[in-house]
Amino acid sequence: MSRDIDVLVLGGAGVDTIVHVPELPLPFADSYMIRPGIETRAGQTGDFVALGVHALGLRTHHLDLIGDDHEGELVRALHRDRGIALTDVLQPGGTKRAVNLVGPDGRRLSLYDESRSRESDRLPEETVRTLAAASRHAHVSITYPCAFALPALRETGVTLSTDLHDWDGANPYHEPFAHAADVVFLSATALTDPERTMRRIVERGRAEVVVATAGADGAYLLADDEMTHIPAVAPRTPVVDTNGAGDAFASGFLFGRLNGEPPKRCARYGAVAGAHACTVPSTRTDAIGRDELLSRVAEVESASVTH
Template identity: 75%
Template sequence: MSSQYDVLVLGGSGVDTIVYVPELPLPYADSYMIRPGIETRAGQTGDFVALGLSALGLRTHHLDMIGDDPSGDLVRAFHRDRGIDFTEVPLPGGTKRAVNLVGPDGRRLSLYDDSRSRESDRLPEEVVRSLASVSRHAHVSLTYPCAFTLPLLREAGLTISTDLHDWDGENPYHEPFALGADIVFVSTTALSDPERTMRLILERGRAGIVVATAGAEGAYVLTGDGLVHVPTVAPRAPVIDSNGAGDAFAAGFLFGRLTGESLDRCALYGAVAGAYACTVPATGSDAIDHAGLLEEVAALTGSAAPGGEAERAGSVAGRTRPLARPPVTGPRT
């Protein structure tokens, strides 16, 4: 019997208020005049992963807790307007919110409202089990209630992915996610030794694939066969915003994985999707579609220019650049 859904996305719904600032860090001043303005829209990590997967043609269902409030209405409309199936569970503290300060170069600083979460927040087991039973894969967002779903998803036999975002490699909150997923995404932003952290995840947890996104340095993929460097892909339009680039990379990578592509091709899909996301303003909610992804990949792999397929690094020293923290510009998770 075939599954009803290719991917069940858990958690990560919320609303962002986007503020464009003249520079980051923002120097203290009594006031700033902001253009093109300040806008509140639905879309946090789980929303954008679900959007990216759905735009690429994967049958996607999103499950999360949201409030009975105007912010929740924006989240509901986000899914309804894009045809993404969404199951909501009441969140007593209200829909999650954040403020994103976005600089002229597309970098962002996110301020998360931590008052919305409560110790008792849970996704009901029966709902998780029911949706897991008709899904092939689960992508688990790094939100508190989702940690309790990991055993249920494994029990259902699903493969699992997660995104640790800007984990520092030490915070114990992230460990259940890092060690409980088959595919782990993480940003190198806060990692002092990214390769060491990646190898620890591979050695200690369930993961067979660990992906570290590194901004302008591209990304790195670690498996039991070694380390792979994924070069950046130059966007076809100007880079204006890094919001959602990591979520788009994850969606592109998972699309390749779930459609049976090679690891190199999965990584290339992720790089193309992430680059596209950097051309979309934070106030918009757009993702590369299936036709656009394949067209861009064909253009890249059909030319002699570097940056097409991933550069494989084996055990021979010097076959790839050192895995280091990224510069301050470029896509972020």
């Protein structure tokens, strides 16, 4: 069977309104004067992964429900302008949107509008199967309709990855994604014992690799029953925003995996891509390119050998 798509991204399309705040948490006040301002742009987790793997030269296709509204046009224009294939299914409740409060140190607080999704929202099964059958790999966002697509994806035989984001290790909503994927990403932010949660994912699901990202502390990789700490990579320019760093890490990791690299090297790709994302203002949607990624990884590996 022809595999014309390297990475099929399901879900996670939407629009963010970026609000720069003087500090986080934000103390109560009647009003704040905001600089550099407030800006709305297309780009949520699925968009960022699609942009990330596309920038690394992987043939990419994005599938999601998107509204017939101004925000939906922003999402469509983003994909059109970047040359990323998009199959959009009408979302009656409108395009997903969020507000991101971004502090001076680049930390963010995201407020997601849950009113856009409906209980009946589904990705068409035939579309899911057709695209998955043409793909080498599928990355599944944890947005509501994607949970119902997991059985059809598994039946096509395509390998799966997912990002559980700030899962606490207990919320049952995340479990179908965690247990269906071959590669699982998550943040260590809400985990009291990351290794225990990571090993439980492997024991209860089918994951071959689990990665827990930990910001400036790097990441933790569980592969072949071995736990490894992956050091953070210092970005070349100052950190301005952490939004999208986890998505960039996943993109870099998947690039390595689809090119046959071992898990530790894939994680290094992810660390470099994630560090680059932290230097990109939240109002932009730029991802690291293939040549820059490989060059930076070579530098990091050379430095680790000399030390």
